[in-house]
Amino acid sequence: MSKRHSAKYKIDRRLGENLWGRPKSPVNKREYGPGQHGQRRKGKLSDFGLQLRAKQKLKGYYGDLSEKQFYKIYEEAVRMRGDTSEALIGLLESRLDAVVYRAKFVPTPFAARQFVNHGHVNVNGRRVTVPSFRCKPGDVIEVRQKSKEMTLVLESVGLAERDVPEYIEADHSKLVAKYVRVPGLGDVPYAVRMEPNLVVEFYSR
Known part of the structure; x- marks a missing residue:
């Protein structure tokens, strides 16, 4: 691992x-914390x-x-x-790595950060390698052509465990997403x- x-x-x-x-x-298997003291009863916070x-x-x-x-x-x-x-x-939610994760181009936020870092993403046609890049409504985020066949991307797009939220429009056949609007807590x-x-x-x- x-x-x-x-x-x-x-x-x-x-x-x-x-x-x-x-x-x-x-x-899902063990609800207690890690380490030798993980199973101690938790007091009220x-x-x-x-x-x-x-x-x-x-x-x-x-x-x-x-x-x-x-x-x-x-x-x-x-x-x-x-x-x-x-x-x-x-x-x-406006961070580029968050948008890449929400669009289901990658399976986790950790993978999203690495994916952006390694130069696999374009924003409005320009390569961006900064995960904290601030996306604005209307921005178009696309997986770069040479990265579209990556196993990580193809598997993530097929995952049924989560949906793309309404504030992002994603076309998984082209691996392009549009950041439509800034969401509120209830939208996420x-x-x-x-x-x-x-x-x-x-x-x-």
Whole structure:
């Protein structure tokens, strides 16, 4: 098992939830955390504990972003008009790696980051290798011609475990997607309950 996969499954085990709704998640078999103390009975979480857990879930979901990266996105959300928690979700979903994942070109957010990094994606006809690149409504994201026959891509497109959300139009025959609009929390098909309002509370302390 690759380091990336083991890290992904460790996040699931640590949080006790199948974050991405994957059939192979170890949480489907063992709901307790990893390590020798994983089976200890969990006490009731404090308000701070609930907020921290909400942050870990959201940060982990998008490929386990670094604290610096995640806080930078939060700061940007604070500066935007309207609900900060909704803005936070909109900014996270506008990342190029998130759009590539949502379009089902790859099976996981971890694979999406690597896929973009390795130069397999064009945005509006230009090659982009930065996973955090901000997509705007109307942007066209396409798997590069030489990458369209990759096993990873062909298998992911055929996965029945998740659907492409309404804010993305995807043509899997051409491996092209259009980012239609910035979504709100209610639009995003999370496999578990996300609470960005608790993340805002965490950073507002």
